[in-house]
Amino acid sequence: MEQFRTYVYAIQKENFHVINTLSEQLKEYFADASEFVLSGGRMDSLFKPIENLILMMDMVPPETMNKLHEMAKLMVSTGLEKECYNVYSSCRREWLEGLVKQLLGLENLTIEDVNKISWNDLKHQIRSWIKASKVALKILFPTERRLCDLIFFGFSTVANLSFTEVCWGCTIHLLNFSEAAANRSRSPDLLFTILDMFETLRDLIPEFESLFCDQFSVSLRNEANTTLKKLAKAIVEIFMELENVIRQDLAKTAVPDGGIHPLIRYTMKYLCLICDYRPTLEQVFEDHGHLLREYPKLDDSVPSSSSLSLHMDRIMEVLESNLIAKSKIYKDSALGYVFLMNSNEYILQKTKNNDIRKLLSDDVIQKHKANVLYNYDQYRRSSWQQVMRFLKWDNNGSVSPKMVVKSMKKKLKSFNILFEEICRVQSLWFILDEHLKEDIITNIKKKLLPMYGNFIGMFQKSVEELGKHADKYIMYGMEDVEARLDDLFRGSSASTDRCSKVFWKTI
Structure with a gap:
């Protein structure tokens, strides 16, 4: 038993040599602090140089691997299979979790910790989570899977048990963090970060399904799908909260000289950013659009794929009502009409030659054009x-x-x-x-x-x-x-x- 443990540690000793290599391969990836570079071709290109390198194994001497296989074969054949995979999984799990913390910089935060940390710290941790999840599912876990398959060749049950035990802790930690982030406040400022998490986990589901496909690890795959649904639900609820934020903005201070109110700038900037996630949001609303049917305009007769556009239209209606209320703050009614002219013109400018135009109905656009003319006429009269x-x-x-x-x-x-x-x-x-x-x-x-x-x-x-x-x-x-x-x-x-x-x- 001790000899088997010694050889397992020998693998880890050899693996330590590849940390620097792995760090260099991922240096650019982890140095990038941007929030929106983690999807599509950029991510794929970063992994291409290492996708064919089974780094943890190529540097292990073949005689060490052969010796481990022979010893595992002997232990299993003599009825010590439980002791065998316990020793192996314990050693590899400790090493893997340490590597994730050291290399990926992802702290082992509890759900309570996630709820307590500041918004800026949470954003930093989510960026780390996104990158750590991709490295773990695309590099580290597949490497552990191949190690188990080679060492326990001919003993699939032991191989599957060992792999599950090795990866269980890291996987649960990654999923728990994303679930805790999904359960945090429904502030609209969280939407784009949660969307990044959703896209990351969604794109990694094939890895979950291919890696955790046996009877011992299927619960991890199921947990990943459950977490994905919770993230989707959070996205819908956060998006809906934007409407409440606009409605509840009751500031009594008028913008000097009839200029653009910060609320309209924030809202239009927000909606323009939403367009960058349009395919994802439409997918989320298609699967979870039933959450919106409590609103008068969204009923069962509305195709779910149009839920996003309908909610965008409703946000514009709420924004318009809020701006009309703000125009009444001005003591000079003519300045209130100038404020509304500017507000509607600003909306038209932001929807011109922009993807947001595709998400708003023609009625909304025409209404804002008519509002400009109406408020000009009211200004002229007053x-x-x-x-x-x-x-x-x-x-x-x-x-x-x-x-x-x-x-x-x-x-x-x-x-x-x-x-x-x-x-x-x-x-x-x-x-x-x-x-x-x-x-x-x-x-x-x-x-x-x-x-x-x-x-x-x-x-x-x-x-x-x-x-x-x-x-x-x-x-x-x-x-x-x-x-x-x-x-x-x-x-x-x-x-x-x-x-x-x-x-x-x-x-």
């Missing part, structure tokens, strides 16, 4: 209708010329005061889209300049008929009015900087 009302004059001849001039002076004075105030205030307001800004100013000019020109002409004529000069009452010439209109919506750089800082802090 800001400029009163200004233009001062320029209207209907004299049917029943009023004396002196009273006409007096009334027109009063109207002109009111116009000058209100026009000056609007231009002063609105020069600091912000319009997101330059073309929209130009269209708004052009439309104001088209309506205001002819009315102002006609009014001034009538006023000058009426004053001159009384033998007086009108110039001292006219504050603005036509070019002056046009110049003041061109100065609208310059925006405030200070408020733009503040919004930008809040945005990046939020994201």
Whole structure:
């Protein structure tokens, strides 16, 4: 027995020589701290240089392997098979778990530990888990499988038992960690990290099925599939929580100058990132879309594959309702309409030439286009209708010329005061889209300049008929009015900087 143990340790001694080789092969992979590089071709290319290297075995002297096989054969034939696989699995398990911790840097955290650690620490651990899982399932476990098959050749039961015992602890640790992460809070910030975990485990299911296929290890395969379902459920619930976060954002502070609120920046950035995971999310929603049927718009008549798009549409509806509520915070209703114009224009810009457009219905896009026009019309009415009302004059001849001039002076004075105030205030307001800004100013000019020109002409004529000069009452010439209109919506750089800082802090 002791001699058998000695030879097992001899394998481990030889295996220590390959750690440096393995570390070099994986150096680039583990040095990359990015959260989104772990899928597809990048991962495959990293493993290609080592996929044909059975590293743990190629450096073991053939005589050591032959000796171990002969000793295992002798022990099993003399009724010591239990002692044989216990000694072997104990030695290899200890070595494998130590290697995982040393090489992969994955801490042995309990479920309670996962629930207590900070969000940044959890993200770091999840990145380690993703990489550790791929290395374990693609390199370390297959190596252990081949070792068992060679040492216990001809004794499949002992080989299967030994392999299961060797890999059990590491496998359970990896699965427990992912389950604990799935059971953590439903904060929307967790979605993309949990999606990375889901994709990793999903892509490793074939390895689980090929490695753990006998009666002793099938429970590990089943546990992996159960954990995958729990991750999928977490994804759906976290995605649904985004709607609650938007609805519950009840901030009472208006964005200065009608700029873009951090909530809309966060939401659209979030939805654009979701598009990177569209195939995975559609798969998850297809399998777990029934969780969404509690909502009015999602019933059994809706194809499950459209659940993701329908939920995206509902998120946009909730966002719109929230933005309308925020627009009412502004004391100046015209600025509230400018805020809504900018918000809807921002959404249209983010959905243009972007994959998010494929996930939103045409009705949603058309609604935001209509909202821009509607809020422009409301802005025009609330800001400029009163200004233009001062320029209207209907004299049917029943009023004396002196009273006409007096009334027109009063109207002109009111116009000058209100026009000056609007231009002063609105020069600091912000319009997101330059073309929209130009269209708004052009439309104001088209309506205001002819009315102002006609009014001034009538006023000058009426004053001159009384033998007086009108110039001292006219504050603005036509070019002056046009110049003041061109100065609208310059925006405030200070408020733009503040919004930008809040945005990046939020994201």
